[in-house]
Amino acid sequence: MATPVAPSAGTQPRRSAAATRAEILRVALDLFTRQGYDGTSIRDIAEALGMTKSSLYYHFPGKEAIASALAERRGRELEELVRWIEEQPPGPGLLRDAALRWLASADAEQIRGMRFARANQPVMHRLAEEHAGIRQGFDRVVEALLPGGAGIRERLRVRMVFETLSAAILAAEGTDATDDDIIAAARDAVVAATS
Amino acid sequence: MATPVAPSAGTQPRRSAAATRAEILRVALDLFTRQGYDGTSIRDIAEALGMTKSSLYYHFPGKEAIASALAERRGRELEELVRWIEEQPPGPGLLRDAALRWLASADAEQIRGMRFARANQPVMHRLAEEHAGIRQGFDRVVEALLPGGAGIRERLRVRMVFETLSAAILAAEGTDATDDDIIAAARDAVVAATS
DNA sequence: GTCTATAGGTTGATAGAC
DNA sequence: GTCTATCAACCTATAGAC
Numbered sequence: 001m002a003t004p005v006a007p008s009a010g011t012q013p014r015r016s017a018a019a020t021r022a023e024i025l026r027v028a029l030d031l032f033t034r035q036g037y038d039g040t041s042i043r044d045i046a047e048a049l050g051m052t053k054s055s056l057y058y059h060f061p062g063k064e065a066i067a068s069a070l071a072e073r074r075g076r077e078l079e080e081l082v083r084w085i086e087e088q089p090p091g092p093g094l095l096r097d098a099a100l101r102w103l104a105s106a107d108a109e110q111i112r113g114m115r116f117a118r119a120n121q122p123v124m125h126r127l128a129e130e131h132a133g134i135r136q137g138f139d140r141v142v143e144a145l146l147p148g149g150a151g152i153r154e155r156l157r158v159r160m161v162f163e164t165l166s167a168a169i170l171a172a173e174g175t176d177a178t179d180d181d182i183i184a185a186a187r188d189a190v191v192a193a194t195s
Numbered sequence: 196m197a198t199p200v201a202p203s204a205g206t207q208p209r210r211s212a213a214a215t216r217a218e219i220l221r222v223a224l225d226l227f228t229r230q231g232y233d234g235t236s237i238r239d240i241a242e243a244l245g246m247t248k249s250s251l252y253y254h255f256p257g258k259e260a261i262a263s264a265l266a267e268r269r270g271r272e273l274e275e276l277v278r279w280i281e282e283q284p285p286g287p288g289l290l291r292d293a294a295l296r297w298l299a300s301a302d303a304e305q306i307r308g309m310r311f312a313r314a315n316q317p318v319m320h321r322l323a324e325e326h327a328g329i330r331q332g333f334d335r336v337v338e339a340l341l342p343g344g345a346g347i348r349e350r351l352r353v354r355m356v357f358e359t360l361s362a363a364i365l366a367a368e369g370t371d372a373t374d375d376d377i378i379a380a381a382r383d384a385v386v387a388a389t390s
Numbered sequence: 391g392t393c394t395a396t397a398g399g400t401t402g403a404t405a406g407a408c
Numbered sequence: 409g410t411c412t413a414t415c416a417a418c419c420t421a422t423a424g425a426c
């Protein structure tokens with residue numbers, strides 16, 4: 001399963017540090033999603049990359065820092081959605097439009113990111129607590145869509161609309177549904193929930 | 196946080212083994228949900244019960260057996276739903292009726308069970324693989340509701356209706372929503388999705 | 391049924407050579 | 409940037425006394 005890297009011949013490494021970092025994140029995302037954060041050791045990640053644990057520590061200060069980088073990437077995607085919402089004129093159709101826009105932007109990588117977040121709730125929650133920058137999931141989105149004094153039931157409703165994609169991903173677990181199937185199912189549910 | 200158990204005075208233990216077993220499951224469910232399966236050691240569970248690890252091994256052959264017992268309990272709840280579905284006359288309204296029945300039966304304990312399953316996907320999945328008896332989640336329910344040749348999109352739709360409660364629980368994470376709020380939100384979504 | 395003690399293994403992380 | 413070698417801390421699980 002590992003993809004060993006041929007040792008570099010010259011003094012210059014074959015790939016830049018930035019590329020290696022991205023590769024580490026890609027492999028870690030895959031393993032964390034499939035085996036869970038706690039079920040994946042630093043050694044697992046390193047071996048899948050064809051390097052040793054110690055080399056990994058050159059690129060990241062620790063295991064949690066890898067998960068943190070993944071969470072931050074996910075946070076940036078959501079922040080972009082918040083910015084878009086704040087630019088729109090408020091109105092009753094905005095919730096549906098925002099949710100459908102979110103779905104339309106969901107590519108394979110983003111779906112993998114959500115699967116990761118879903119499969120590793122305990123770590124994500126811990127990261128959000130320690131590290132105040134990473135606010136949990138759709139908090140900011142809900143904030144942007146609702147007036148300040150909204151009740152708990154209204155908040156729940158809005159949150160659930162955005163959890164729809166997450167629900168579709170979970171529903172597809174173990175089946176052979178494609179990403180397109182998942183997004184189509186989520187879209188139907190969003191439309192039904194915002195009628 | 197621990198609730199130490201007073202040592203029994205006579206030769207007979209204060210509580211039957213069955214009661215102790217149930218208490219272990221209750222405490223383990225709580226800890227597994229809050230800290231995750233891997234984040235909870237046998238020692239954590241034992242200390243919360245006021246006993247030592249070794250005593251726990253008298254009641255359960257291992258850590259995984261505890262999670263397995265929790266998963267089986269969850270499986271029994273779903274089996275009851277499957278039985279009910281099979282007794283009903285088939286029809287287009289059956290999906291909604293079954294989902295609403297499932298919601299109506301969801302008490303606090305069941306919601307805690309779902310939260311556990313949700314927060315520990317990797318273990319649940321592993322248990323379902325190794326131990327063929329525990330089939331994953333709503334597989335049986337979907338089977339009972341759909342004709343054999345149903346397509347993947349139709350299967351997804353049915354699964355998602357049942358994932359609604361799960362989505363509501365997730366949406367309520369971190370908020371101060373009550374169980375009633377969660378169930379109400381889930382009911383609205385089920386009705387919308389099955390119109 | 392519960393305890394102490396410990397075996398046997400894995401983990402995340404560090405030091406220092408190249 | 410990558411390696412070998414090593415550490416302390418932690419885990420599950422077992423043995424055997426009471």
